Amino acid sequence: MRTRMLAVTSAACGAALLGAAALPASASASGSGQDAEAGADEVTAAELLAEVRGCSRISKGKYRTDSGSARATVPVCGTRNAVFWKADMDIDCDGRKTRACNRKTDPYFLPETAFQSSRGEPLDSAALPHVVVPGPGKVWDYRKSGLTGGSVVAVVYRDRVRYGVIGDTGPTGIIGEASYAMAKSLGIDPDPSTGGAESGVTYIAFKDSRISPIESRARAQSRGAALAREFVGR
Numbered sequence: 001m002r003t004r005m006l007a008v009t010s011a012a013c014g015a016a017l018l019g020a021a022a023l024p025a026s027a028s029a030s031g032s033g034q035d036a037e038a039g040a041d042e043v044t045a046a047e048l049l050a051e052v053r054g055c056s057r058i059s060k061g062k063y064r065t066d067s068g069s070a071r072a073t074v075p076v077c078g079t080r081n082a083v084f085w086k087a088d089m090d091i092d093c094d095g096r097k098t099r100a101c102n103r104k105t106d107p108y109f110l111p112e113t114a115f116q117s118s119r120g121e122p123l124d125s126a127a128l129p130h131v132v133v134p135g136p137g138k139v140w141d142y143r144k145s146g147l148t149g150g151s152v153v154a155v156v157y158r159d160r161v162r163y164g165v166i167g168d169t170g171p172t173g174i175i176g177e178a179s180y181a182m183a184k185s186l187g188i189d190p191d192p193s194t195g196g197a198e199s200g201v202t203y204i205a206f207k208d209s210r211i212s213p214i215e216s217r218a219r220a221q222s223r224g225a226a227l228a229r230e231f232v233g234r
Helices: 011-020 045-051 180-185 217-231
Strands: 082-092 130-134 152-157 160-170 177-179 197-206
Touching (some): 045 152, 045 160, 130 152, 152 217, 160 180, 177 180
Parallel strands (some): 130 160
Antiparallel strands (some): 082 197, 130 177, 152 160
16 A cells, blocks of 8 residues: 555666575476475466466556556456456555564555455455555556455466465555565565565456455465366366
8 A cells, every 4th residue: 555666776686686586495396397385286377377378458558567667567457257467576564563564674564454354454464465456546446347355366476376365455556566475475575675576476366256254365275276277267
């Protein structure tokens, strides 16, 4: 929900960031790139990416990836049962105050999220894998695409696929943000001040897929896995 700034300011910093986000140790030692945490029947990153190679744009324009970006380059694309975008990943640490997410670790920290837990509390960005969508605006209104807080999202980075929910909204002209917990699960540096990924992140949000309670990681995982299988035609 904050106005985000560029996490890096030079090519050297970008190289360091990409180095820090190298292939996770859990990847197959054989070099196959298969995520070691994925079961044999789980949809792979390659399968999901094959379904989003083209773009039928549903947004009226494009988004910037950071507040300091010179140009808007990211469209929101649509399929019959999902919407997707390919961007960077900035780290959202807003919501419940924790050891990882607070005003000391994140200078832009806000003690609230657009969507709340079943107990009426802000979400815990350090524990709940979730994605931030742009607030409704002229470019795109997520609500008109069958999405809301708790809608299930698949996030793909390199050889990893992780499932979460839409948990927060951000600036109306910027896209590409997810929670501390989502970044960590993908092997991306989750530090809200210096972490994130400059590019290479694909977000696939499934229409009419809201789970309850929104904070249930188990339900997001099981529902996401089922929706992903349908999405790739299994």
